[in-house]
Amino acid sequence: MSIHKNADLRRLAARARRDFSVARMADTKWRKLFGALREAVPGIRMRVKFLNVAEPRDFGTPWTVWLHPPRPWIDTAVLGPVELRAIEWLDVPAVVHCPGGSGRSDRETVQDLDTVEACPAALGRFPVERSERGLRVTGYAR
Incomplete structure (x- = not known):
């Protein structure tokens, strides 16, 4: 799952452009969101759907996400380094x-x-949808 090459980042960007018409989140917005969630609700549980993986994955909690890797990545205790895009x-x-x-x-x-x-609302404009099942932050839309 982890990718550490710029060519792979370009490949992911090309796939996103091919499969989706709108990118709603950027690396910086994801980093801001994870940082805010880590501070406000450290025990929250999340699931993430990645472009290059068929099934959503349990992502753990925001405190298991480290923001110290180079900008395009975050490090997670559960999945290892992942690309924000x-x-x-x-x-x-x-x-x-x-x-x-x-x-x-x-x-x-x-x-x-x-x-x-309230976390993304305090940060600015984020693509958050609420339903009876929970909240979804959309990175890409068709």
Whole structure:
């Protein structure tokens, strides 16, 4: 999944231009969003759909995202380094299923979508949509 070459970044950009008509997020906007979420709601759970991966992936929480790699990338504890421009969309589900483990029963956790929604609103214009299932930040649109 991780890509560390400029040629690969150009390939991702070409794929995005071919498959989508509008890019709604840029590397800088993603970095700002992850930084704000890390500060405001450190325990929030997210799912991300990448351009080059068929199924969405659990992305962990904002505190597992490190912003120190070179600009086009972020580093994640779960997925390793990922390219910001490869993010098609990011979901914050309203309810997260948490497996029990060690004899405990499974549980569901309700996430604070109001606080999550306030983060991008405080930063400026972000493509955020809210539904009964949660929030979606759209990186690319058809």
